[in-house]
Amino acid sequence: MAYSVQVDADKCTGDGECVDICPVSVYELQEGKSLPVNADECLGCESCVEVCPTGAITVEEA
Numbered sequence: 786m787a788y789s790v791q792v793d794a795d796k797c798t799g800d801g802e803c804v805d806i807c808p809v810s811v812y813e814l815q816e817g818k819s820l821p822v823n824a825d826e827c828l829g830c831e832s833c834v835e836v837c838p839t840g841a842i843t844v845e846e847a
């Protein structure tokens with residue numbers, strides 16, 4: 786199963802919660818924003834969606 790991972794840069798505050806919780810290191814902080822640089826590795830667990838305080842993350846089946 787492949788997943789599409791998107792971060793709304795306008796909502797992202799760069800707190801890094803998703804970076805810390807993702808079990809497969811999908812995210813990287815770059816210039817104060819989280820980017821899903823390894824989206825190919827996403828397991829679809831939605832932990833990042835739940836932990837993000839601003840609702841900036843969307844994970845969908847691709």
Ligand code: SF4
Nearest residue numbers: 807827828830831833
């Ligand atoms: S859904 Fe799970 S595996 Fe995918 S980016 Fe979020 S925390 Fe990582």
